[in-house]
Amino acid sequence: MRILMIGHKYVPSREGGVEIVVENLATRMASLGNEVLIFNRKRKDYPQINEYKNCKVENIFTINKKSLDAVVYAFFATLKARKLIKKKQIDVVHFHAEGPCLFLNLLPKKRKTKIVVTIHGLDWQRGKWGGFASWILKRAEKKAVKYADEIIVLSKNNQEYFKNKYQRKTTYIPNGVEKAYLHEAEIIKNEYNLEKDSYILFLARIVPEKGLDYLIEAWKKVRNEITTNKKLVIAGGDSHSTEYYQSIIEKVKNDDSIILTGFVEGQKLQELYSNAYLYVLPSDIEGMPMSLLEALSYGNVCLVSNIPENTEVINENCFVFEKGNIDRLRHQLKKIINLKIKTHEDMIIPYTWEEVTNKTLDIYRGK
Template sequence: MKLVVTGTRGIPNIMGGVETHCEELFPRIAAKGIDTTIIRRKSYVHDSLSEWKGVKLLDIDTPKKKSFEAIIHTFKAILKAKALKADIVHIHAIGPALLTPLARLLGMKVVFTHHGPDYDRDKWGFAAKTMLKLGERMGTMFANDVIVISNVINDILVRKYHRKDCHLIYNGVPEPEICDYPEYFTELGIEKGKYILGMCRFVPEKNLHHLVEAFSKIDTKGCKLVLAGDTDFEDEYSKHLKKIAREHGVVLTGFIKGKKLHSLLTHARCFVLPSSHEGLPIALLEAMSYHLPVIVSDIPANLEVGLKKDVYFQVGNIKELTDKLRKNIDQPYLPINYDMSKYNWDNIAEQVSEIYQKYIK
C-alpha cells in the first residue's frame, strides 16, 4: 500500500498543531509497513532530509501566502500523489480538503482528518471563511473516510452534512521527557517553578494578549510569564503582541522544540490556554502529560478534555482569568495526575492504520 499525506506544512520541527500531529503519527504508520510519503511546503523546510523515521519526504515549492498557499500546495501534492501511484491520499485540515474531489477523480482513495472549523479563526476574512467552509463540505461529502479529533467536530459534521460514519480518533501526546536545562533557564532569566507558561502560535484566536493583560494586573511575587511560540506570518497582531509582552516583562522564547521545550514543561507552575478556537489542543494535552495545573478557556474543544470545573474561565473574560492566575500564584504548586490513556499515539496509529487496511489491494 502506498500512502501520500498532504495538508501539513511538513515534518519534523515545523510549527503548528497539524504538523505536531503528523510528526507523531506517521512514523508510527510507516513502522507498520505502510509506504508513507509526506509532501512538504518547501518554504517552511529548513533541512535537506529525504526521509525521517521511515517516512519519505518530498518538498514542493509553494508561495508563502496565508490566503492561498495551502490550496496550491494541495493541488500540486495530489498530482504528485497520482504520479507516485498512491493508493490513499490522507488530507489534513479543511482548507486542503477542498481538493478531495480531485483526488477521487484521479482514482485514489481519500482519508480526510478534520482538525477543527478553521473558518472560526479570527484571522480569516469573508472570502477565506467561505472557501474553508466549502473545503469542509468537500472533504466531508467526498472523502472515503473522515477522521474527527473531537466529539465537537463530529457533531458539526452530523448536523451540517448528515455524515454519521466519521471515526473519532483523538489527538495524542507523547510520553513526557522530564529534563533540566539550567543554561537555557539562565539565558531566559527564569527559575524553576517560578513562571507560568503559554505555548502556541501567535495568532488572534489564541488570545495571548488577554493572558498578558491579565498577568499584568496581579502581584506576581517574582513569578514570570513565558510565551513559547511565534507566528508563521508576521502581521499587525503578532507585532502588537510582542510589543505589549516586552513592555510587561514577558519572556518570549520564539518557536522551540526538543530539550528547551521539555525543560519549560518540566518546571512550569501552570499552563494557560485562553483560546477562542481549538480543534483538540495538543499543547494542552502536552502540558497535562507533565502533570501541570492548567487554566483554560471554556470553549467546547477545551471542555471536551473533561477537566475540573474550576480550571475553566469564560473565554474573553480577563477579570476571571486574572483571578485564576492570582489564585495559582498564591497557592503552593501541586502537580496533577490526569488520565492520558485515550491520548496514546501508539493506539491512535493503530486506529488510523485500521482505516487504511480497508483499501489494501
C-alpha cells in the same frame, strides 16, 4: 499499505499541531511496514529532504506568500496524488486540515484508493484568516464532506458539528502524546533566569484565536492587585500572523514580568513544561490542542478556556474560565497563585500515539 500524507507544511517540524500529527502517524506507520509518502511544501526556509525515518518525502511546489502558500501547495499536491491514484500506486491518500481539501473534486471518481480527511479544527473560524480566505475554507470543508471516503475529527464537538450541519458520519480519533520526562531548569535558568514554579507558561502558536490578548491583559491586572515574583512566559512563533505577533511584542516590551521566548523546541521546550507553576491556554478556537496534551503529560496544572475542545481532555486538577472573559481569567490566575499548588505530580497521557496510529490504520482498512 501504500499511504500518502498531504496538508502539513513540513516534516519534521513543531510549527503546528498538524505537523506533529503527520510526523507521528507517518513514522509509526512506516515502522509497522507500510510504505509512507509525505508531501512537504517546497519553500526556501524549509530544507529539502527526500527521506525521513523510513518515509519517502517529496517537496511540492508552492509560493512563499501568506495568501497563496496553502492553496498553491494544495493544488499541486492534489494533482500529484491524482497521478499516483490513476497509476494505482497508492492505497490511501490522507488529507490533513480543511484547506488542502479544496481540490478533492480533481481526484478520480472511480478509484480503489481510499480518501481520508482529518479535520484539525474548523479552520474558517480562525482569526488569522480574512473574509475571502474563510469563504475558501468553507468551500474546502464542503468538498471534504462530499468527496472523502472517511472523515476523522479530533474532538466530540467537531463530530457533533458535522453530524448536525451535514448529516455526515465521522470517526473520533483524538491526538496522541508521548510519555514525558521531567528536566531540571538549565537552559531556561541560563537564558531567562527561570526556576521551578517561578513562572506561568503560555506555549502555543502566536495567533489571534489562542486568546493571548486576554492573558496579557488579565496578567497585568493580577500584577496590580497582588505581589508576586512569578513571571509570565510566552513561548511560540507566528503562523501566517506576523502583524499580530508584532502587536504582542509591542504589548509586552516594557513589562519585565513578561518573557517572550519565540519558537522553542528540544530541551528548552521540555524544560519549560517541566518547571512551570501553571500552564494557561485561553483559546477561542481549537481542534485538539497538542500543547495542552503535552502540558498534561508533564504533570502541569492547567488553566484553560471552557471551550469543549479544551474541557474534553483536562483532568480534575485543572481549572477553567469562561472563554473571552478577562475578569474571570484574572480571578483564576490570582486564586491559583495564592493557592501555592503542587505541580508535576500527576503526569497524564490521555491517548498514546500507538493507539491513535492503530485506530487510523483501522480506518484505512475499513474496520
